[in-house]
Amino acid sequence: MRTQVAIIGAGPSGLLLGQLLTRQGIDNVILERKDPAYVRARIRAGVLEQGTVGMLEEAGVADRLHREGLVHDGFSLAFDGRNHRIDLRALTGGKTVTVYGQTEVTADLMDARAAAGAVSIYEAGDIELHDFGGDAPRVSYTKDGVRHELACDFIAGCDGYHGVARKSVPEASISLFERVYPFGWLGVLADVPPAAHELVYANHADGFALCSMRSPTRSRYYVQVPVEEKVEDWSDDRFFDELRRRLPQEVADGVTPGPSIEKSVAPLRSFVAEPMRFGRLFLAGDAAHIVPPTGAKGLNLAASDVRYLFDAFAEYYREHSSAGIDGYSARALRRIWKAERFSWWMTTMLHRFPADSTFAQRIQLAELDYVAGSVAASTAVAENYVGLPY
Ligand code: APR
Ligand code: PHB
DSSP states (O other): OBBBBBEEOOOOHHHHHHHHHHTTTEEEEEEOOHHHHHHOOOOOOEEEEHHHHHHHTTTTHHHHHHOOOESEEEEEETTTTTTEEEEEEHHHOOOOOEEHHHHHHHHHHHHHHHHHEEEEEOOEEEEEEEOOSSSSSSEEEEETTTTEEEESSSEEEOOTTOOOOOOGGGGGGOOEEEEEEEEOOOOOEEOOSSSSSSOEEEOTTTTTTEEEEEEEEEEEEEEEOOTOGGGGGGGGGHHHHHHHSSSOOOTTOOOOOOOOOEEEEEEEEEEEESSETTTTTTEEEGEEEOGGGSSSOHHHHHHHHHHHHOOOOOOOOHHOOOOHHHHHHHHHHHHHHHHHHHHHHHHHHHHTTTOHHHHHHHHHHHOOOOHHHHHHHHHHHHHHHHHHOH
């Protein structure tokens, strides 16, 4: 088999890139290790920057998002018994974010790909990348016990943090930058009305808490826990008690406890791989970088990589120019490092670090008080939260 762009991974990065390429008439094949039901069921974050929404529109998959997504004009920072609202719209000259689950984004993209008749090979095992240093790269994989080969012009490694693409690059050609945080997030999804109309990020002496949502009838909550914490030790009652303890009274009073439909612990990590291009292999999304979820940047960064990579491929096929391809890595990394900085900063300001002194805790509260009292500092938070320009 032969295609123009071989895409490894059917997460948001691979599916969005595939959909944009297909609409541009650029042939592509997606190879995915898991089955479609597994990919559809994964529960992840849910805040979309305006730029991400714009790309989903361009990909022709934004109808349901516009019907069901919740446009948010602001969010709150809770600390020291206070609840300070960051007015995103007012501070950014009219920009907002949209709350719409990544699970739904994935479902919309999968449906659009199926409708377009583009080829996706699910349950493709033992994927290997070949000859991406030269002009004729190939990808081999096993499907139903038979080994196959896909010849292509380019390989897009959209296969997430644990994928094969980044690991196929010789160690000497890649630099890795990493910070692992000494805690995780215990998350609960429940079919109860959200505690507040907007998201609440809370700093508390016992640890961070977040009130989020998927819809007016579905809430998503998180509390900071030690990474080694066992989900089995957290009954729904214990979770909601702990959540409410970490929130200002007015927000705690709005929490409706209810049976969890999902409960899991996720570790927090910052990670960047440089560069993101190796000959005819390009990395995008979680394959190249991870952010802690505190800034809601994971999915949005995947979308901005795809913005640059799609533009580069389109330019190559339309104008026979390699300029976009040659500039991809540097361009993507400039935006990635700024989102890494913002996510690290939000994480540092809002979490309880086990090794921290009481001095460090006072500094956190001073920083939050400064953000709340300064238009300049609030504006910096707001412009990062809604997403920096592409
Ligand atoms: N071969 C084929 N597919 C693979 C392989 C492999 N060896 N390894 C992983 N995959 C698939 C995974 O099963 C998954 O479907 O690649 C896909 C990667 O998807 P994601 O991990 O969702 O990464 P990405 O598409 O870049 O999306 C980034 O997802 O994790 C969140 O916070 C992150 O929101 C961000 C978004
Ligand atoms: C979520 O709704 O899952 C969510 C929202 C905001 C974040 C992280 C996660 O910063």
